[in-house]
Amino acid sequence: MAVTISLALLFGALLAVLIKSKTLGAGAAFVAAAFGYFLASTGAAPAINDFTAAVIAAIPNV
Template sequence: MIVSLSAVLLFGAVLAVMLRNRTLGTGGAMVAALFGFCLASTGAAPAINDALQSLADSLSRVG
């Protein structure tokens, strides 16, 4: 729950900065899609949340 909330906040902040600076390109579209999947409870959200959890676990082991 904490990781998913953090992901929503992170993607939301990145998306807000990109929209403000008008630099919403391909990377921004990916951030927007990830933000939407994390924010909403869709059928694809569990798979994306699992991928984000795996990434967070991997990064916590490295750092």
């Protein structure tokens, strides 16, 4: 679990740098996909799923 969390943080930081530098391409796509993959296996996944469901449920009420 510690390796997964550290990889999620690593990919998150790398993704933030790529977004800030406006670098778009295959490298950024790979980092984003890897970040999502590793983040999904952390304890944050249920909270992210709940937040996404709440936003989707709120859209028709806007």
